[in-house]
Amino acid sequence: MIDKRIIDFINKHHVLTLATTHKEIPYCANCFYVYFPEKNMLVFTSDNKTKHAKDAANQNIVAGSIVLETNVVGKIQGVQFQGKMFEPKEELLKEVKTQYLKRFPVAMLMKTNLWVIELSFVKFTDNRLGFGKKLIWGNEASANK
Numbered sequence: 001m002i003d004k005r006i007i008d009f010i011n012k013h014h015v016l017t018l019a020t021t022h023k024e025i026p027y028c029a030n031c032f033y034v035y036f037p038e039k040n041m042l043v044f045t046s047d048n049k050t051k052h053a054k055d056a057a058n059q060n061i062v063a064g065s066i067v068l069e070t071n072v073v074g075k076i077q078g079v080q081f082q083g084k085m086f087e088p089k090e091e092l093l094k095e096v097k098t099q100y101l102k103r104f105p106v107a108m109l110m111k112t113n114l115w116v117i118e119l120s121f122v123k124f125t126d127n128r129l130g131f132g133k134k135l136i137w138g139n140e141a142s143a144n145k
Contacts, residue, residue: 002040002137006124009077010035010066014103016042018117019063020055020085027051033066034103036096040119042083043096045112053115056085062117074127082121082140088114 016033019026029052031044042064046053056062062085067078088096096114101107121138129135 002119002122003124003135005126006079006122006135006137007035007037009068009124009126010042010079013066013068016044016064016066018044018052018085020052020059022055022058027055032104034100036099036116039092039095039116041096042081042117042119043088043100044115044117045100045107045110046115048113053113056115060084060086064117073131076125076127078125080123080125081117081119082138083117083119085115085117088116092116 014032014034015030018029018031020029021027029046029050031046033042033044035041036043048054061082063080063082065078065080068075070076087093093114096116100114119138121140122136124135124137126133126135
């Protein structure tokens with residue numbers, strides 16, 4: 001089970017940075033997201049023609065981060081994650097779409113595709129708990145399976 005402090009942090013934010021690769025060339029994109037706790041997934045929208053969506057079609061193991069922007073060292077917080085990115089289908093699509101539209105109702109007006117990242121590893125740095133304090137969930141190596 002993921003530590004509640006990690007979930008609370010993820011739920012307080014709405015933009016993630018997604019890192020993908022294709023032919024060993026990295027790429028980053030920023031996406032609005034919602035966390036789906038029942039499945040431990042991040043849900044976001046992206047057109048299939050975007051570079052990161054095309055990259056994920058070829059290599060679905062991705063990484064990313066969610067950060068609190070601050071100049072105060074004692075308040076630094078951020079999540080780094082790894083997981084598998086894919087387009088949800090059937091029942092899962094219905095479930096995540098409900099979650100996403102609840103948080104971002106304006107997305108109903110757009111034609112776009114939903115994507116999910118099934119989290120396999122999360123590292124939460126929270127300097128409020130002590131300088132450089134990290135909470136870790138999952139296994140970094142499991143993201144590569």
